[in-house]
Amino acid sequence: MGRYLLPEKNTIIILENISQSFGGTEVLSSINLAINNSELLTFLGPSGCGKTTLLRLIAGFETPTSGRVVIDGKDVNALPPNHRKVNTVFQSYALFPHMTVFDNVAFGLKMSRVPKPEINRRVSEILKMVELEPMAARKPHQLSGGQQQRVAIARAAVNNPLVLLLDEPLSALDAKLRRQMQRDLKHLQRRLGITFVFVTHDQQEALSISDRVVVMHNGRIEQVGTPAEIYEEPVSLRVAEFVGDTNIFDAVVLGKSPDCPDGSLEARLEGQEKQCLLKTRREFADGQNVKVVLRPEDLLVNRKQPGESSGIMLSGMVDELIYKGSTYDIVISLQSGKKLVVTEFFDEDDESMIASVGDSVYVSWIKGWEVVLPDENPEPV
Amino acid sequence: MKTPNLFKNSAIAGTALWLGVFALVPFLLICAASFMERSPTRFLEPVFSLQGYRMIFTPGFLKVFTTSVLLAAVTSAVCLVAGYPFAYILARSNPRYRNLLLLLVIIPFWTNSLIRTYALIFIIKTNGLLNALLLKLSIISKPLSMMYTDFAVLTGLVYTLMPFMILPLYASIEKLDPRYLEAARDLGAGKWRTFLHVSLPLTLPGIIAGIMLVFLPALGMFYIPDILGGAKSMLVGNFIKNQFLTSRDWPAGAAASVVLTLIMAILLIVYYFSESSSRNKAVVT
Numbered sequence: 001m002g003r004y005l006l007p008e009k010n011t012i013i014i015l016e017n018i019s020q021s022f023g024g025t026e027v028l029s030s031i032n033l034a035i036n037n038s039e040l041l042t043f044l045g046p047s048g049c050g051k052t053t054l055l056r057l058i059a060g061f062e063t064p065t066s067g068r069v070v071i072d073g074k075d076v077n078a079l080p081p082n083h084r085k086v087n088t089v090f091q092s093y094a095l096f097p098h099m100t101v102f103d104n105v106a107f108g109l110k111m112s113r114v115p116k117p118e119i120n121r122r123v124s125e126i127l128k129m130v131e132l133e134p135m136a137a138r139k140p141h142q143l144s145g146g147q148q149q150r151v152a153i154a155r156a157a158v159n160n161p162l163v164l165l166l167d168e169p170l171s172a173l174d175a176k177l178r179r180q181m182q183r184d185l186k187h188l189q190r191r192l193g194i195t196f197v198f199v200t201h202d203q204q205e206a207l208s209i210s211d212r213v214v215v216m217h218n219g220r221i222e223q224v225g226t227p228a229e230i231y232e233e234p235v236s237l238r239v240a241e242f243v244g245d246t247n248i249f250d251a252v253v254l255g256k257s258p259d260c261p262d263g264s265l266e267a268r269l270e271g272q273e274k275q276c277l278l279k280t281r282r283e284f285a286d287g288q289n290v291k292v293v294l295r296p297e298d299l300l301v302n303r304k305q306p307g308e309s310s311g312i313m314l315s316g317m318v319d320e321l322i323y324k325g326s327t328y329d330i331v332i333s334l335q336s337g338k339k340l341v342v343t344e345f346f347d348e349d350d351e352s353m354i355a356s357v358g359d360s361v362y363v364s365w366i367k368g369w370e371v372v373l374p375d376e377n378p379e380p381v
Numbered sequence: 382m383k384t385p386n387l388f389k390n391s392a393i394a395g396t397a398l399w400l401g402v403f404a405l406v407p408f409l410l411i412c413a414a415s416f417m418e419r420s421p422t423r424f425l426e427p428v429f430s431l432q433g434y435r436m437i438f439t440p441g442f443l444k445v446f447t448t449s450v451l452l453a454a455v456t457s458a459v460c461l462v463a464g465y466p467f468a469y470i471l472a473r474s475n476p477r478y479r480n481l482l483l484l485l486v487i488i489p490f491w492t493n494s495l496i497r498t499y500a501l502i503f504i505i506k507t508n509g510l511l512n513a514l515l516l517k518l519s520i521i522s523k524p525l526s527m528m529y530t531d532f533a534v535l536t537g538l539v540y541t542l543m544p545f546m547i548l549p550l551y552a553s554i555e556k557l558d559p560r561y562l563e564a565a566r567d568l569g570a571g572k573w574r575t576f577l578h579v580s581l582p583l584t585l586p587g588i589i590a591g592i593m594l595v596f597l598p599a600l601g602m603f604y605i606p607d608i609l610g611g612a613k614s615m616l617v618g619n620f621i622k623n624q625f626l627t628s629r630d631w632p633a634g635a636a637a638s639v640v641l642t643l644i645m646a647i648l649l650i651v652y653y654f655s656e657s658s659s660r661n662k663a664v665v666t
């Protein structure tokens with residue numbers, strides 16, 4: 001497909017200190033990011049955090065108030081959208097209603113004056129890839145939502161852009177089709193070898209399809225990392241809470257643990273007499289307030305009181321069992337009144353292990369899976 | 382549910398009655414008159430005759446007819462070319478000024494168009510405002526004689542009918558989703574090709590509606606050619622008027638009216654089908 005060959009460097013887009021204001025309101029502030037060639041990068045953040053604005057800046061529909069957009073080594077701030085080798089899959093698809101599927105997909109190639117036989121070949125090829133060849137003669141309104149979505153992807157991808165921008169392309173689809181399309185998109189991206197910049201507010205979607213995730217909040221980048229880094233080592237409480245379910249404890253750092261040279265801290269967890277060990281690579285001062293983040297699947301439920309020697313045990317009572325199919329969530333009230341959510345897999349061999357409502361249980365966590373974060377606004381004690 | 386139905390039914394019945402009495406019955410009377418014989422004493426002789434139609438299928442009338450169609454077509458074209466950019470700017474303008482601009486389009490309706498046509502004379506007559514301005518700016522050295530020319534008639538028609546072009550264009554351009562234009566730009570189309578391949582086809586219903594609303598009245602308007610074209614301009618509208626009021630040949634005037642009405646009906650049917658097929662296309666999800 002005559003891919004555009006890049007110079008040897010691996011960066012395709014650089015966002016350099018970008019800020020964007022609309023009528024005095026700052027929508028993006030100091031965005032710095034390098035997007036790698038051929039990666040699937042996702043902007044993840046709640047609605048209104050500036051994801052679409054960022055894509056529009058890359059596509060050329062907005063000019064940054066300050067900062068630079070660099071595509072393929074060239075400053076493109078002054079370049080209009082039609083001269084950027086970037087294509088967009090719009091949130092609303094924006095398929096031309098007066099054109100057939102074929103003409104929609106061929107539009108970009110016609111605009112770049114590709115010879116007709118080549119247009120026919122490339123359009124058929126991409127329509128086959130998205131399994132829409134039999135629909136080529138239909139108008140967009142004669143297609144289902146999922147089919148329209150695939151036309152929108154084909155219309156953008158057929159032009160072999162340096163980067164394909166996708167603005168919440170799956171948000172209008174139902175859950176099952178959505179998961180299917182997530183896999184298909186990932187495959188398409190590998191097959192085409194094009195950089196995909198994907199936008200979503202759905203953390204599950206971001207984690208499952210991305211090579212790297214950029215977590216955004218209020219027009220700022222909170223964290224950039226692989227899905228595992230984002231999920232397992234969130235840099236802030238905000239990221240931790242946005243990227244998955246959390247149980248959060250207050251704790252006070254007592255000091256470095258003398259027994260463990262690996263950087264474990266001794267700390268006192270809220271409502272606990274006993275000290276506990278917290279593993280972290282961050283530096284904390286003695287006496288500092290911290291937050292301990294534990295994901296529901298990091299927690300373990302024990303039905304019997306364990307021996308003295310083991311680590312910390314939080315005693316509580318089972319409040320509720322929520323069936324999830326392959327797993328179930330156990331809601332536990334601790335003695336302090338705090339509620340925890342624990343996710344467990346069914347153990348078919350040992351049904352006695354399944355807790356029931358009203359049981360007394362002891363909760364511990366898998367050592368080393370805790371995330372310790374500074375308490376950003378500690379409440380006065 | 383009874384009252385709304387009663388209201389709806391009586392509203393429909395009222396409209397039907399109105400159209401029946403004031404549009405259908407007169408049209409049927411004209412139809413009947415077109416098949417009668419001319420009478421020197423009482424306008425019409427109630428006997429069947431094709432005299433009226435024979436009168437109008439003559440080279441003289443056909444020439445009047447083609448001139449009228451041509452003039453109406455040029456009027457529509459001028460209104461379209463001048464009205465489209467205006468409607469576009471109007472539809473894309475800041476909503477705060479938009480209503481004011483729309484008002485400017487509508488204001489002329491507050492004055493009778495006959496009076497406005499007389500007012501035009503003051504602008505285009507030999508010692509009128511336009512000549513004075515052109516002389517002052519030294520663009521011309523002696524006054525142009527514009528009254529009683531086809532140009533004057535065209536100016537009058539364009540001036541009078543322009544709002545009928547602008548309003549439907551405005552309505553369809555305002556509905557044009559800017560996201561389609563962005564999609565076109567994103568796919569490499571410059572401003573002109575975005576207009577040609579996306580804006581123009583998507584606003585076609587407005588263009589057709591505007592042409593209908595300009596072309597059809599332009600065919601029948603008789604007072605503008607009368608006032609601005611003098612005796613030189615003979616259009617279908619004047620022809621009909623003259624047959625009734627001057628020549629006293631009612632069957633010929635009626636036959637010309639019937640032919641004109643049929644042509645308009647055919648155009649409206651064409652419009653209806655193009656409109657409904659493009660509405661099918663414009664469904665967006």
Ligand SMILES: Nc1ncnc2c1ncn2[C@@H]1O[C@H](COP(=O)(O)OP(=O)(O)O)[C@@H](O)[C@H]1O
Binds near residue numbers: 053
């Ligand atoms: N053209 C614009 N004019 C004014 N405000 C805008 C414009 N575009 C976006 N915004 C504002 O910028 C913020 C971020 O919008 P957006 O980028 O669409 O967020 P997201 O895609 O993450 O939901 C919103 O508060 C929105 O109202």
Ligand SMILES: [Mg+2]
Binds near residue numbers: 052167
């Ligand atoms: Mg958005």
